[in-house]
Amino acid sequence: MPADTAVDLSGRSVLVTGAAGGLGRLVSRGLADAGARLTLVGRDEERLxxxxxxxxxxxxxxxxxxxxxxxxxxxxxxxxxSLAGVVHAAGVVAFGPVAEVDDDTVDELFLVNALAPLRLLRAASAPLTEAAAETGDAFLVTISGVVAEKPTAHMAAYSASKAASWALAAAASGELRRAKVRVVDARPPHTETGLATRPVAGSAPRLPQGLRPEQVADRIVAAILAGERDLPTSAFGG
Structure with a gap:
């Protein structure tokens, strides 16, 4: 599908993970406004x-x-x-020199940021392919962030987990292109979601003022609706 071909989500089934989070809730509302039938996933069903x-x-x-x-x-x-789209908006962050990050922290970073989207894609590939055969488009979106493009000192383990997510999307995009399933990675600059205040380990260094979550979520939803295939840091204008 060309990147300038509009996608109609009216009545189509879309799964959002991390749906109660700072970006997940905004992306979910944007997709709902576009007519999608949502399944919201998180650890706390009451928040969903x-x-x-x-x-x-x-x-x-x-x-x-x-x-x-x-x-x-x-x-x-x-x-x-059915399932026509997936947005993996779940994520965790940790700070500190790589020599000081313990195994439990590394495991959590990679389980959520790298292995979860891989396993989601593996589980969703058949229904996404089926949906794309009917309408000409289906998608899975990961949100790796700027650290995938620019790995950052004192965030090495986190950067590595997000770079793995980007690599997954880039490779899987080629595998599923013929099936008309888009695998799209979004790499926004630092965004003021509050995630940096809730690390699984360490303390955040001084970070620049981030983008508004609404700006980032709107851009992701717009990319889904426009049929875009990649969202590099430069696509967010920040």
């Missing part, structure tokens, strides 16, 4: 329901477990009978 998105299914899923991503995909299929 509190978003108040009409018609959205919710599911509490731990994406760090081997079967968690597949259960998320199945929740969307059970709720809506």
């Amino acid at each position: 329901r509190a978003l108040g998105i009409d018609g959205a299914a919710t599911a509490s899923v731990d994406l760090t477990t081997p079967d968690g991503p597949a259960r998320a995909v199945q929740a969307a299929l059970d709720a809506h009978g």
Whole structure:
């Protein structure tokens, strides 16, 4: 599908992970406004329901477990009978020199930021391919961030986990292009979602003023609707 071909999400099933987070909730609302039928996934189902998105299914899923991503995909299929899109908006961050980051922290970073999107894509590839055969487009979006393009000192483990997500999207995009499934990685600059104040380890260094979450979420939704295939840092204008 050419990048300038509009995508109609009206009535189509889309799964959002991390849907109650700083970006996830905004992306979810943008997709709902575009007519998508949503399945919202996170660890706290009450927070998902509190978003108040009409018609959205919710599911509490731990994406760090081997079967968690597949259960998320199945929740969307059970709720809506099909799956035309996935947005992986779940993510964790850690700070500190790589020599000081312990194994548990590394494991969590890679489980959420790298292995979860890989497992989501593996579980979702068949229903996404089926949806694309009917409408000409399906998609899976990952959000790796600027550190994938510009790995940052004192954030080496985090940067590596996000770079893995970018590499996954780039390679899988080629694998699924013929099936008309877009695998899109978004790499926004630092964004004021509050994630940096909730690291799984370490303390954030002084960071520049970030973009507004609304700006980033709107850009991601716009890219989905426009049929875009990549969202580098430069695409966010920040």
